[in-house]
Every structure is written in C-alpha cells, then in structure tokens.
Amino acid sequence: MRRFTPVSVRRERPRRGLFADQTRARTAALNQLLLGSVVLFVTLLVIGQRSGTGLETYFLGVVMIFVLTGVTMVVPWNRIAPGWLAIIPVLDIVAILLLRLAIPDGGFGLLWVFPTMWLAAGFGVPGLCGGVLGACAAFLYSALAAHPEQHLNVYTLLLLPMVLLAVSATSYLTARRTAAQRTLLSKQAQMLSQLLERTRSQEQEVTEILDAVDFGVIRIGRDGGIAVTNEAHGHLQRAIAATDADTEVYRDDGVTPLPIEEQPIERALRGEAFDDQLVWFGPPEGERRALSVTARRLLDSHGEDAGAVVISRDVTAEATALRARDDLVASVTHELRTPLTSILGYLDLAIDDPDIPPQARGNLEIAERNAERLLGIVGDMLAASQASRGSAEFSVVPDDIDVAEVIRASVESLLPRAAERAVLIDTSGLEVAYARADSMRLRQVIDNLISNAIKYNRDGGTVSLGSTADDGSVWILVRDTGLGITKEEQAGLFQRFYRGDTVRATGMKGTGLGLAISRDIVRAHGGDITVRSTPGVGSTFIVRLPAGSPHPSTKGERP
Template identity: 40%
Template structure:
C-alpha cells in the first residue's frame, strides 16, 4: 500500500470515528446494499430467478438488515456488536447465490463486502480470519456438494478460489490495518511529545516573562537587524518615566531620544546602544540620558552579544538618575567645603608667617607656631586635593616641557619630608625628556607618588624615583620598600577616598585622593597609571605620558 493509499485510508478511518455508531454501521453496510440493488435491477437474472423462494429470502434478509442498521441503538452495545450484520450478510448471500440458481452464482463475489468489514474491525485476528474464510467457503459449498461424487475442475476452482481470495483479502486488510494502527500509535506518541514540548515551552515562556518582569532593570533582546524581540515591564516603565511613549515598542528602540553623559550631546543613530549591541559590540556601564529635559532619566547600559549563528544581543538598562544626582550633590558639597576651607587657611598661614618673622619671638613659641603652620599647610593641601578631585574635568595647560627637570625639582622639594622620616631618595632621571604636558599637573602627580612612597616606607627605607623615555612614552617610576598592597585591595587603590585597612591600622595620614588625582592627570595627558605591589616588600607605581614628537 502506497503512502497516498495509507493517507486515504487514514482519512476515511478518521471520518468514520467522527461519525456516530449508527452512521458507521449504515455506511459499512451501504456498499453491499448498493451492489445488490444494481444486480437486482440491471443484472442478467430473469424474473423467474428473482421469484425463487431462496432468492427472495436472501433479499428479505437484506431488507431486515437495512432496518436493523437504523433501528438498533448500537451505542449501547459492545464495540463488536455491529459485526452481527456482516455475519448475517454471509447468510443472505448464501440464499441469494444458491437459491437463485446457476444464473446468479457470481453473487458469491459480493462476500468481499462483509469480509472487508470484519477484517477491518477490532475483532481478534484469529476470529476475524476464521469468519472471513468460513463465510465465503459456506457460500460456495453447495456447488461442490451438488457436483459430487465427480466435480469438474472448474467447480473445484470455484470452491477453492473464492475462500482463498477472501482470506487473502482479509489478511491484507489486517496487515494494512496493523501498519496503520502502528503508525497511528506513533503519530499519537509524536503528537503527545509535541504537546508536552509545547506545554514546557509555554511554561518556560511564562517563567521567563515572570523573571524579566520581576527584575528591577530594563532588559531588551535585539536581533541582528536592530529589531527588538522583546522587552520587559521595567524597560517600558523607564520609557514612560522619561516621557518617551512606550506604544510601538519594541519596533523603534534604535531611534530613542538619547544624549551622552554630559546631558547635552545627542547620541547619533549609529552609536545608540541598540545599534551597537546588534552589531556585536560589548557595552559595560556606559551612561546615557533618555528623554526630554525635565523628565530625563540617566541609564547605565550593559550589552552582551548572544552566542550561536542567529546573532543578536541582550541589553540591560539600570536607572542611575538618583545615584548621579547624589554624586553631583556630594561633589558640590566637597567643592563648597574645600573652597571655604582655603580662604581662612590662607589667612591663618599669612598671619603665622608674620608671627614667625617677629625678631623677639621666643624659641619655644616659634617651634609651636611652626607646628601650627605645618598643620595649616597640610589642611590647605587636603582642601586643594578635594577641589581637584571634585572637578568634572581636570583642567590642563599643556606646553613643551622637560619632564626630567620637573621630576628633579619635585624630588628636591621632597627631600626635607624624606629626611624627617629617615627615608633615602634614590634618583635615576634621564635628561632631557621633552613632552607636551602641563608641568604643574605632572609635578602634582610626582608629588603625590613621592608623598605616598615616603609615608608607606619604614624608617631607614629607600624610595627610588626614575624617569626615562621608552618607545614614544615617558615613564616615571616610584618604587618604595613599604608594606605593599594586598591583592584584594589592588583594584581599588585608584578610587577616590579609598584607604586600605592596613593603612588605617598603621595610622598613616591621608584621605585617599592622591592616587585618584594622579590617575586622572595621567589619563588627561593620554597616558596611564599602573601599580605592581608585593605585600611586605613594597610597591612600584608607573606614571606614563606620551613623549613629544620629533
């Protein structure tokens, strides 16, 4: 049986299952009734044959069966109860064939209809094949009995061929039915598996949606063509908070009204986070402003491309508006306090200088005034550092300068502090070291590094200050023999106001701004500040800026 035949049979079986039990019985009996109607009306049998008692009895049985097909409540009976109809069909065909005489012996071939019905039923195969063989055999048996004791070869052929053909038909139908049932079971199993997969997918979708909507960050998934596959509730809320209509999202997410961190410069379409993420770019904590002035929100953006051939990316948006406002408020406070400190401290230092210049100043009082002056100068330096660290952009006045000369001058100015701490300064500076840089800021960076090295080195230690030109860079190195920095503290040493637990326990003075300012100075010159440290053995800080071209 071909695939198309199997599909046809399967559709017919499905149609029969959709019908009620009575309709199925009627449709199963209908082909035999139609065949007998054609034979009775158009067949070669004479009117004499049609009036023979056996022939009429066969027709009467068919009429009774037709009425039973409609009258019996088959849905109340067992599944195989309707098989009584094809069994009685064998009896009806026996009377029609054998009661009508030699003219209608061909009616025995109509046994194929009840054979098909029985073979296609759910009756056990053994019983079904027995019925399909015995029924046709009983129909042709009178022909053989009439020819005894010496039947002709044609009579033997009729007797043997009809039961064998019917049995072969039944076997073929059972085999085909078994194959169809196997395929049906496989199809049902596949459908069940697909249904379970669909349920799991729906459950996963509900779980994912719940997780995304519970998150306190906005999440957007984008495809390589910049189309957003989905975004969570929090992201839509961010759009609403910023005065950006969330209707139409996620279709237009690559054209959001974004501005740079300064709050003024618009972000061009090809540099928007959605476009960059769709192109496979990593984004780590960049800050942009979303929405018009008055309702704008500051968003911290992170993006990671998705693995696999499909491409795409996932973006996370965190609302950092309050954080930036708090930082700005803190910066304003620090700037105001530092500025207010500088004015009275300058006045204090001026009066202390005048007091120290008095000719009749007692020695003991002069020493005390000198200590007060040193303390005031330290407070003034702290105030200057606070002002520097609170500046949004560290101002530079670059010029052509000999960095080697600047380093030597700062080393000389640090000698008194090093002598008081019993620290030796080992100087190794090449000259000249031309660069285009701000000499004041470079000197400030060297001062900060030297001050830290002296403070953190033990009495009798050595601080090595070096400066040389290497591969287009000027490298200033400051190495000490102090306590060193623990590995877990090393990533934070350049953060503002950070001080290690070791420094606090050793009561080493400072507010944690020197390294942060020095790093800013290096970066503003297009360079970098690096640190290598071994706990208990000392640290080496390397300050690098570009050398002058030519």
C-alpha cells in the same frame, strides 16, 4: 510589560472509549457503504443481463446487505459494547455466500475481502482468524454446493483463501501501525499541552516579576524591533515626556548635548554592550531626569547574536545628590584655600625669623608641614569636584615632555618620606620617553602614585620605577612590595572617596581622592591607568600616555 494573557489549559479526563467508538462507527459506516455500493452496481448489471427467475437467493443476499448498511448507519455504536459491531461483517459474509450460491460463476467471492479486512483491522488477531476462516468456510461450502459432481482443482480452492489471508494480514498490520501512531501522537499532544501550560505559567511569572521591579527593561529582537517592555519602562517614559525633553538629551555632566548616535538605544541597536551610561533628559535650567542605562547582548543556541536587553534605572535623586555634594565640596574647599595660603605665608615668615628659639622653630615647622598637607587635601577635593562637573579648571595643556625627568623630580621631593621608613626607590628602569602631556598635571599623578607606594609599603621595602615608549604610547610603571590589593578592592580603587579594608587596616590617613584624580588626569590626556596586585606581594600601577616627539635640540638623545 507587554501582556501575554495566559490561557488555562483544561485537562479533560479522557472519556473512556468515546473517541475510539466514534472512530469505529465511522469506519463501519464507510466499510458497509463501500460494500453496499459495489453490490448495488453489480446488481444493476445482473438485472440487465439475467432474467428475474431463479434469483430469489441472490436478491435475499442483496437485501440483507442493504439492511445491514442501514443498520450500520442508524445504530449508535458509541453507546453499546464494541463486540456487537462484529455482527455486521459476519452477516456480510453470510450475505455474500447467498450471492455466490445464487450465481456461482459471478465472481462474488472477491467481495469477502471487505468483511475480512474489516474484521482484521477492527478486532485484532481474533477478527483476523475468524474472518479468514469464516470466509474460507463459506467459499468451500459454496464451491461444493455449486459443483457437487465435479472434482475441484486444488488451485481453485487455495487461490481465494490465500488472497483473503494476505489482504487481511495487511489490513491487520496497517491497523496496528495506525493505532501505534495514533497513540504516539496522543502522547505527544498531551506532552505539548503540558509544556504549553508550563511555558505560559513561567511566562506569567516572568511578567509579574519584571513588572514588580523598579527599573525599566527593554528586549530588543534580532531584527531591531522592541519585543518586550515592562511597566517600569513605561513609567520612566511618561516621566521623561513630562519634562518636554523629547529632543534634549545630555551627557553625564548634564550640560553637553548627547548626539543621537551615542544615545543608549541607538548604541544597543548597533550591537554595542555597555554599563551604566548616565544620560540626562531635559534642559539644565528646567525639570529633568537622569537615567543610568546598561545594555547586554543575547546569544542564541548557535552562539549568534539574538538581540539585546536594555535596562534603565532612574538615578535622578542620586545624580542630583552627587552634584550637590560636589558643589558643596567645591564651595568649602575654595573658601578654605585662601586662609590656608595666608597661614602658610605667615608660618614661612615666622620660621625665617632668626630670633625664633629652636624649640619654637621646630613647632612651627610641624605646623607648616601639616598646613601644607591640609592644603594638598583641599586641592585634591577641589580638583575632584571640578572634574566631576567638567570644569574648565581641570583642563590640560599638553607638550612634548620626557616623563623620566618628571619621575626623577618627583622622586627627589619624596626621598625624605621614603627615608623615614627605609624604603628604597629604584630608578634604574627609567628610560627617556617623550609623551604628549601636561608636565604639571603629570607630576601630580606621579607624586600620588609614588607617595602611595611609599605609604602602603613595608618598612625597608622597595619602590621600582620604570618608563619606556613604543610606536604610539609611553608607559610609566610604579611597583611596590607592599600589602597588595584584593580583587574586590581593585574594582572600586579609582572611585572618589573610596578606601578599602586593606587601607583602613593600616590606619593610614587619606581622602580616597588621589587615585580617582590621577585617573581623570591621565584620561584627560587620552591615556589610562591600570593596576595589577597580589595581596601580600605588592601592587603595580601602569600609566599609558600618548607618545610625543623629542624637542629639536634633544633629537638623537633617545636610545
């Protein structure tokens, strides 16, 4: 299988506080650099507009801010307790107070926004309250110290504290929302990591399972590309390549070339689904391989086609064994046919001899019936083996025939057998229906269906027969009131040599070939046989054949 190398997801124990401290250190550095840049710019303006006398307090505040900026950049905050970082914005408030005391009308009070926002964002409600109260106290002290003799305006005293409170509250809420989002993203990342690990583990298990099976698996994607293959498929491809059979592909009979458009992969790419298509690779006279291929369509969550899975299995040994069995059966039955025919001929001569005593004649008639039965079994086995090889002897010569006449002829020959078990054969459902069929082959099918309906019926039961035609098909119905067939047995009913448990329980003899041969004959006509059955009630076999035309001399006789 196409390998997806599993990558182990290492679950690291979270290093408590390390990531958060690094974030806090970066935030501190950015805040302090921003404050220091603003103070530097303002200081350059102050130096250009004012003389250097009387500015000692101002420059003390400036130096204090620059020193704090340097300390913020140098101190490894990830190695000390988080609370120590609060000293920096608190000292910034003191430094800004010195700037305001030195130049009361310079508007330096707005700089308190930086440390109060920092405290509110980084230290929660205590930082919010402490920062706002500290800045307001510094503002009030600077206002009283600058104008001790003046009556201060209430609006002047309230405006800056309200601004600081609003900005700090906004910073606090933003920080809380950011922290919540970070926590949510962290949990989602952890869940995705676990899901990825579980998915890779499941993928590895599926890979190992697919590589362990002995049948090939191909996953065809929605676009028609080969998405996944397993090792067994590669083995099959190498085995086929060893036969030099790249272009020689044959049907299940092993001799008829299979067109490219009917090959399994091409059918799967066209969107078809199928079961157990037998394909031979390699020339009939050389080394070859037989694959049984099944395709299943896949649907996505919306019910749309999402590609297919194609499963191929090497059945060379099974197919070769079946062909050998058929050859053996054909050879044996062919050799048995001639002596049996000779035996029947001599039995007929002996029975026709008027000098034979009645008791001996009766014994000869029993021997003749059993010889005829044996000849019938031999014929069935020979027909089955020839049909499986696609023999020309299993051909049909269709003509326009009335199936009702064929059915009545079959009933007439089987009446003695039905009378032995008091089985009533009802032919009231027969209608004139012309089919395009071989009368001899169709008689073989009808004989088998009616014979089974009598054999597996109850004593005193009924066999109902019917025939009808529609625009393009002719339908033949054989219904009995017998034992019925279970759902499980119906699945193998038309397989060669199949005899279900219900049949075995009756003790009836049979080869299990009759229905298989009948279906092959009907399909050779372009029709089919289906069955409907209920255990304990009975079975109904329905034969569909292509419709024919009445002969010119009988036109108008059809109802």
